[in-house]
Amino acid sequence: MNRSLLSVPTAAAAGLARCHACGLLSRLPAAAGDAQAACPRCGAVLHLRRPASVARTWAYLSAAAVLYVPANVLPVMRSGSLFGVQEDTILSGVVFLWQDGSWFLAALVFIASIVVPLAKLLVLFFLLLGVQWRSAWRPQWRTRLYRTIEYLGRWSMLDIYVVTLLAALVQVQSLAAIQAGPGAVAFGAVVVLTMLASQSFDPRLIWDAAAAAPATARPPAPTEAVR
């Protein structure tokens, strides 16, 4: 890693902010403190960093973590047939597929529905901790981690898609009927919440912290703008 890249001038350092709505770059007023500024062109509120990024990410992440439990414990699918009603959780579905011999499908569902959400939760937790502790440890690697989980996150909805499709298709009254279980709602909420959390996380904060870390030697760090 090139250490020199840590000390490049940033827009924040230059007092410049780009409008999130129309993309106009404008100079922030010199007034310090909690004063806010608006885009001179479209009037949107300007932020140097995503506002309250850490707090929001924490909120979404904790909500997702809480809902992760019922998402995996409660049945996601309820299939009723002539032979009785069967309720499947995500894990029981994986077990069923594995025992059925469809190892590839089982592995896919296991990775997409269990590993990825859990990995997202853990990675976001890790990144948030790093930001909070202003860690300068491997910022590049952490950024790549963030990119990966943001890319993978959408695939977690696979299960929900399957359940919604089956529930719509298999409705033969008493012969066979598939309904979404309460676990599906929780699972969907987990996926959405982790996506929101990863979206509300601002990866620039990693670099801010990394840049601030060697700033023990270099005092002019805009710490108040970090928030």
Place this chain on the structure above:
Amino acid sequence: MNDTPPSGSADAADAIPEAVALPRRRRNLQLVWLVPVLAVLIALVLGVRAWIDSGPVITIRFPSAEGLEPGKTRIRYKSVDIGTVKAVRLSADRNAVVVVAEMANGAQNMLREDTRFWVVRPRFAGGELTGLSTLLSGAYIGVDVGKSENARRDFTGLDAPPSITTDEPGREFVLRSADLGSIDVGSPVYYRRINVGKVTAIGLDADGRGVNLRVFLHTPYEGLVTRNTRFWHASGVDLSLDGGGIKLQTQSLVSVLLGGIAFGTPEAAAPAAAAAADHVFTLFTDEARAMKRSAGEVMPLLAHFKESMRGLTPGAPVDFRGVVVGEVKSVEINFDTEAREIRAPVQMVLYRDLIRASVGGSGPDAASAEDLLQRAIARGLRAQLRIGNLITGQRHVALEFARGLPVPKLPASEGAAAPLEIPTLPGGLEDLQATLTHIAKTIERVPFDELAIDMRAALKSLRALLDKAGQLPLADLTAELRATLASLDVALRRADLVLRQFDETLAPGLGAAISETRQTMKAANELLTSDAPAQQDLRNALQELGRAAQSMRELTDLLQRRPDALLRGRPADGGTEGKR
């Protein structure tokens, strides 16, 4: 803001518009924190609901886990799911399977001490096919909720579904029997051939000496069972052969195939209160036995027979002039040390009401059956063994008044408990048998063998006699006769010659002798022509004649030698010769 703008872009930096400063806004509570709060609330609600929904966990022991799948097999009560099998594992001793099941919330009050569980599978019992739906859906565990106050969590499953569920209205009774016959759990119970209940359980007594059954009668019918009610096997076809002949009895076709139990109350029985649940009854083998009098309505009677007891079995009727008034209870045999003879004591019971009706009067003031019977015995009532059925040799005891017999000394009854003893008569058949035996013995004494031998010998000698008679030489006899005649002829010729020689000299006596001889010859001829019985005489006569001819020859010889002898006589005694 003012530290290091890039040198080349100073103009560009200047061109950057200034952002509009906004009035300072008060920092209000961040709404985003509502999201995790909401999430926690949702999770809490879900968790609490799951916790509320989850009922108690129970264990059930089954002999086998056939058809039971963890997570799939349901526990159903009246076709409503009240639980799910969570795990199936072996018991510690590996003799059974322990099913761990999670019950639904609200099932707590169903888990009583006497709640029963069983696996519902397709099953054919008591003529009904049950559990067909499980062919497709797989087995499930059925429940019968008990009524006990005590709760329970560990159960032992039944092998088969209970035929009667606890909440079914009705009453259960216990039947005791010597053997089970063709009855099975689920076999029907009939009252006047209406199916009113079924057998719910069968078991062996603890000592193995009998079978006890539980029968359940559905609600409108349980009142039909009183303390006097009798139960009997209505299984199959009942073919009985006794002193009364052949009887064939059947119940409904279902019970013929599957067995069953019938019950009824004897007409004569006194009305009694309805029997309580679990009242114990005896299960009789057939209706006739079931309907027999109970102990209170009979009196015991003892008789000692001295004849063969073949054909007399317990249950044989005791009749009085053809009316059955009792039955034989037991037939034994023992040795009477006093009389030094073998006797067969026969225990009988007599029906009091019939005794009273047939021997004495009736009514409440009538004498007791024992008194009546004692009086009758004093007047000559006797017991006698009789043949009831000639083909099968079944016998019964007949009570009969015998006239002209000495009044027996009745043994003094030793207390009221000892049964009344009735003297016996040898059976009518015994008399007949004795007579026949006597005749047979007499006939036996006739020495048929010797007779036959004698007869054969007699026949043989007869035949020999006849043979001899056939060999009797009639031809020889005639030949002999002929020879005799020939010699006679010669003699005559010689005599003729002599006569011709001495014609004149022959005395008239000679002529007379000749004529006599001729007559004799004629008579002999006649004799010869006469029948066989005269032959002996003839032979004698011929012998005589032969001798006469000899004499004549001698005479002629003498005359030839000494013709003068006729005149002068023989030198010694010729004179006498000549005179003859």
